[in-house]
Amino acid sequence: MTARGPIVVTIPEGDNRERLTCPDCGFINYENPKIVVGSVAAWEDRILLCRRAIEPRRGFWTLPAGYLELNETTDASAAREALEEACAEIAIEGLLAVYSVPRISQIQLIYRARLVSPNVAAGEESLEVGLFRWEEIPWKDIAFPSVHWALNHFRDFRSDGDTAARTNPPGELGNATPDGHRGPGRATEGV
Amino acid sequence: MTARGPIVVTIPEGDNRERLTCPDCGFINYENPKIVVGSVAAWEDRILLCRRAIEPRRGFWTLPAGYLELNETTDASAAREALEEACAEIAIEGLLAVYSVPRISQIQLIYRARLVSPNVAAGEESLEVGLFRWEEIPWKDIAFPSVHWALNHFRDFRSDGDTAARTNPPGELGNATPDGHRGPGRATEGV
Numbered sequence A, B: 001m002t003a004r005g006p007i008v009v010t011i012p013e014g015d016n017r018e019r020l021t022c023p024d025c026g027f028i029n030y031e032n033p034k035i036v037v038g039s040v041a042a043w044e045d046r047i048l049l050c051r052r053a054i055e056p057r058r059g060f061w062t063l064p065a066g067y068l069e070l071n072e073t074t075d076a077s078a079a080r081e082a083l084e085e086a087c088a089e090i091a092i093e094g095l096l097a098v099y100s101v102p103r104i105s106q107i108q109l110i111y112r113a114r115l116v117s118p119n120v121a122a123g124e125e126s127l128e129v130g131l132f133r134w135e136e137i138p139w140k141d142i143a144f145p146s147v148h149w150a151l152n153h154f155r156d157f158r159s160d161g162d163t164a165a166r167t168n169p170p171g172e173l174g175n176a177t178p179d180g181h182r183g184p185g186r187a188t189e190g191v
Helices: A074-086 A145-160 B074-086 B145-160
Strands: A008-010 A019-021 A034-043 A046-052 A065-067 A090-101 A106-115 A126-132 B008-010 B019-021 B034-043 B046-052 B065-067 B090-101 B106-115 B126-132
Touching: A034 A074, A034 A090, A034 A145, A046 A074, A065 A074, A074 A090, A074 A106, A074 A126, A074 B090, A090 A145, A090 B074, A090 B090, A106 A145, B034 B074, B034 B090, B034 B145, B046 B074, B065 B074, B074 B090, B074 B106, B074 B126, B090 B145, B106 B145
Parallel strands: A034 A106, B034 B106
Antiparallel strands: A008 A019, A034 A046, A034 A065, A046 A126, A090 A106, B008 B019, B034 B046, B034 B065, B046 B126, B090 B106
């Protein structure tokens, strides 16, 4: 038989929102927001960045981050992503920020972390990785708005020492880069 | 035809984890962790609690909290839940805690909040709501371990003023109440 899956928009009995349902088997696909976990990991005054080997935004720089897995804690997830994407061992120091990107139903938890050693290397999802001093960060080739937010919030933390979790910059919902760039693909958050 | 839905455990081609797939239509159900957002909302020295009108843990007391909806920010979600469950208007003051309950793939974001007024009333999912001084809290009838955590972390915050987001108490993963109760249902987190 033809595989169709949940492709029909309908409001199931007893529900009050539209859901995707499968016309073949009756399955209701309850969609939920997704959780991305990542870190700003530093070795002294240098910050770990990864150049993406995957779409979206292949070739652009991002923080080690990815989707939280089932049965995983958030700090274990941040450590796993740093290991997978940059072969980096990190020690988590605190929660830097919680960002909401409502357009794509995504929540990002970004931790402050210390690299246990400066030995980093590209994992499967990275073309290359690097440790950057502030003025060396490839600002024009950053993958997502929230990477800008997190880098700036990390610098703020190093300046003010305020350990409270930061949130989206005023008026920013992840639809454009903070510096105003709006080229093709630049408005898209991803992991 | 019989509605079966995604009930077959298999590793899809090109994947590396087991997923539930539907034998009728071939749909792959990629499960993701779920995000619960809530608040410890206070009016002066009294804290808002809601007695649950729904399972699990019907009749027990909890914080206003629930699943983040699609396209919603986390602070909007916390405010919505307080309104829905306790007809309460809250002003969010900061992120109190991020808890992981990996057994059920749940992340909880709990905010510190101020009640805009002490006028609260039971919403559809609550049997009753109330404002409790610390010594009046119905400790033996608290719905979930993480409610204990959040109440204690809120008191810690009022004592030490530390605005850093708290996390699971050491060794606690939401499998039992901190006070050691392990009766039927007590080990279950829910919203």
